[in-house]
Amino acid sequence: MIRNDKPTWLDQPANVARLYRGLWVLGTLLVIADLVVRRHAEVDFDGWFAFYGAYGFIACVALVLTAKLLRRAVMRTEDYYDDR
């Protein structure tokens, strides 16, 4: 049985772009909320303005770029371990 073969909302690139823009709007709102909500800091520096947003973004970009470098060192063909 084949179900749901018609194009869905996500198949339209314009909708994906809308989703992407919506995410930026959400992020901006959360950063603005930093000004309103009194956050209690867990360590000395996490009370800084937009600390979590900035750290999350930078951490993930750094993670992916490092992983790309790692791939150069460790990637082998799929059958590397076969008959060995």
Next chain:
Amino acid sequence: MIAELPAGLILIAAGLALPLLPRAARAPLGLAAPALAFAQLLWLAPGYRLETEVFGFMLTLVRADRLSLAFGYIFTIAAMLNAIFAWQVRDGPEQPAALVYAGSALAAVFAGDLLTLFVFWELSAVASVLVIWARGTERAYRAGMRYLGIQLASGMLLAAGAALRYAETGTLAFDLIGLASPGGALILAACGIKCAFPLLHNWLQDAYPEATATGTVVLSAFTTKLGIYALARGFPGTEALIWIGTAMTAFPIFYAVIENDLRRVLAYSVNNQLGFMVVGIGLGTDLGLNGAVAHAFADILFKALLFMSMGAVLLRAGTVNGTDLGGLHKSMPLTTGFCIVGAASISAFPLFSGFVTKSMIMVSAAQQGHDWVWLILLFASAGVFHHAGIKIPFFAFFAHDSGIRCKEAPTHMLVAMALAAALCIGIGCYPGALYAILPRAVEYVPYTASHVLSQLQLLVFSALAFSWLMRNGIYPPEKRSVNLDFDWLYRGPGKRLALGSLDALAMLRRTLAAAAQRAGAAVGRRVRFHHASQGVLARTWSTGDMALWVALMLGAYLLVYYL
């Protein structure tokens, strides 16, 4: 009467009886046994002990306290979910082995002494390898052999540590051990293998993804969490664990980003989540230890849910490689939804289970002044959302449409996923129920405006980083590949080196043996030359000759005497 049986025995007995039953009765028994075991645990009160004397050793078969009961509850719940998820798997060794495996892990958690612990530690290793081998492929067989070797080594370390302890202290009791006590380091190493400490971790990523669609779900629940339990029992407050755990949270996520097999990605994230628990145990504070136990509880559920969704994909689409998948939300909308619940739980979204458990460990690290540890844990939190929370659902169910059109997962699998998802959300929304069974008494309030806002910021900007990298073509594409990890040492060239040195040794032995044989033959020839029938020493001499030689010798003696 059943209530007084050792914990785990019901499951082990049911597992052994399963193949003897008619096929139609197997799945119901597979579910009834863990349900009965769960009921048994509800009857056990903290403080209950079941002791017996064997060969002069006082063994504690059951020691019920808040720590063992918390792990006991979640182990039996996991066994029930597995039974529903694998309802259609009736033949072959997988389900009997899965029950024996769950039962021995449960029995190990309730073991009050190191000897009982060792017996069930080893039994769980042997039963779990049968679950891996049930896939029936050559790859599964080889991965299972490597897995078995490493698991049995863990058992040997535990046995050696226990023996050392017994020799020096005269007790086998399994309580606080610590690194200062005799055998402590060996027992820690045994636990370290089970918990997949860095460099001891490869058995996990190697073997788990080789099991069947249902087998991997079973495997993900027990072995590593048994290791976490043993650490929480024997080594709370051991400072080395803080750093080991921190390393564990961080390094696997780099591999998870570039791995193609989505179940192997999840295996790396198992490693990462175990790291948080190890840090909590290393901190040893009431909050840290509670956090470790709570996170183990939540992790078993959301990891089972994620492995179930990938198992359903493997069953229906025939592959879990990121390169081959995409667009499956059209064919498997319910599985997609359940996978997203698992992803939100592991990523610690507010209202999902990870949010109320992982933060206990992080707050405890911050309170103890471990700023660097806290920063790395925060990095790992962003990273786990990135690779498990986004990558898994994205590449399987969204991304580009792979053209695969298949059926939705079978009903029993959907039921198991729905139950696991309900538990993940239930814990996230009503954390008090989970906090009530934790070992230490602690006041912790997860839902503060500050915590919710900071976590949402972290997650939304991690998602933005993913989308930004994706839309700008920087994100590394999925590739069919093998990524070398530490197991390279015993699988690839390392294995060849070992085999090569064995060959060299064999050749040396052959050369030496040949030389010895030649030397022996030469001695033999000389002996034959002098002593054989024609040899100078075997000749017969006449009496006259002998008389002449004796006269000459006497003459020589006389001469020497006068000189």
